[in-house]
Amino acid sequence: MKLYGSATSPYVRKARVLIEEKGLPVEFVIEDPWAENTPVALKNPLGKVPVLEIADNDFIFESVLIVHFLDHVDGRSLTPRDPVGYWEAQRWQALGNGMIDAAIQRVFETRRPAAFQMPEKMQREEARIQRAVKLAETNCKGNEFLVGTRFSLADIMMGVALQYIDFRYSHDWRSQAPKLAAWHAGVTSRASFTKTLPPDFTPPQTAAVAPVVAALALASVEPATVAPQEEPSA
Numbered sequence: 001m002k003l004y005g006s007a008t009s010p011y012v013r014k015a016r017v018l019i020e021e022k023g024l025p026v027e028f029v030i031e032d033p034w035a036e037n038t039p040v041a042l043k044n045p046l047g048k049v050p051v052l053e054i055a056d057n058d059f060i061f062e063s064v065l066i067v068h069f070l071d072h073v074d075g076r077s078l079t080p081r082d083p084v085g086y087w088e089a090q091r092w093q094a095l096g097n098g099m100i101d102a103a104i105q106r107v108f109e110t111r112r113p114a115a116f117q118m119p120e121k122m123q124r125e126e127a128r129i130q131r132a133v134k135l136a137e138t139n140c141k142g143n144e145f146l147v148g149t150r151f152s153l154a155d156i157m158m159g160v161a162l163q164y165i166d167f168r169y170s171h172d173w174r175s176q177a178p179k180l181a182a183w184h185a186g187v188t189s190r191a192s193f194t195k196t197l198p199p200d201f202t203p204p205q206t207a208a209v210a211p212v213v214a215a216l217a218l219a220s221v222e223p224a225t226v227a228p229q230e231e232p233s234a
């Protein structure tokens with residue numbers, strides 16, 4: 001199988017993180033849908049990436065469908081099986097996908113010639129992202145993973161969405177969302193995330209703070225199980 005896409009697209013990255021997590025034999029082929037004479041439209045009439053080639057000249061497009069396909073292709077799904085976990089994960093994925101859509105729309109707006117930019121459009125997308133972060137913080141339980149005790153598609157979608165926001169709409173969402181920030185620092189330190197970072201992007205240095213925040217969250221539930229933490233060094 002081959003996955004076609006650009007190295008910066010968060011839609012493509014969702015699939016790439018999943019491929020890395022599962023060690024699937026999928027070759028990543030860089031194809032820029034914006035380039036002149038791009039061959040993307042020959043694979044996907046909508047002219048967008050990601051595109052997954054599942055057999056010679058047989059293509060799947062739309063990232064949600066591609067992720068669904070890759071999740072089930074090897075019988076080792078990263079979707080929780082219990083009904084409560086299943087729907088929790090679906091809801092996280094809907095939130096993550098919507099955050100990516102909003103961040104992308106905002107990026108497009110910033111790239112229009114200054115005279116044609118609409119500040120109200122930009123603010124509308126930013127407001128979507130802020131509300132989404134707020135909901136995510138409310139629903140985040142302060143655990144290692146968003147759903148249950150296993151890494152799931154929920155972690156991929158939300159991890160990629162928030163890291164895309166760091167990449168293209170860099171702002172301090174962490175101070176408003178400490179549980180989410182702690183979870184995000186943990187999940188994005190996985191090899192699947194570090195190996196698929198956009199080129200020339202250095203994520204904010206949050207790792208030193210994350211364990212302390214996580215421990216504080218845990219301490220409020222089970223104080224006896226938490227060892228004293230050292231202050232992060234300056």
Ligand SMILES: N[C@@H](CCC(=O)N[C@@H](CS)C(=O)NCC(=O)O)C(=O)O
Binds near residue numbers: 048061
């Ligand atoms: N709904 C699509 C969106 C994909 C998408 O918009 N991809 C962008 C790259 S980030 C693209 O290929 N844009 C090319 C274009 O709009 O012409 C999906 O989830 O796969």
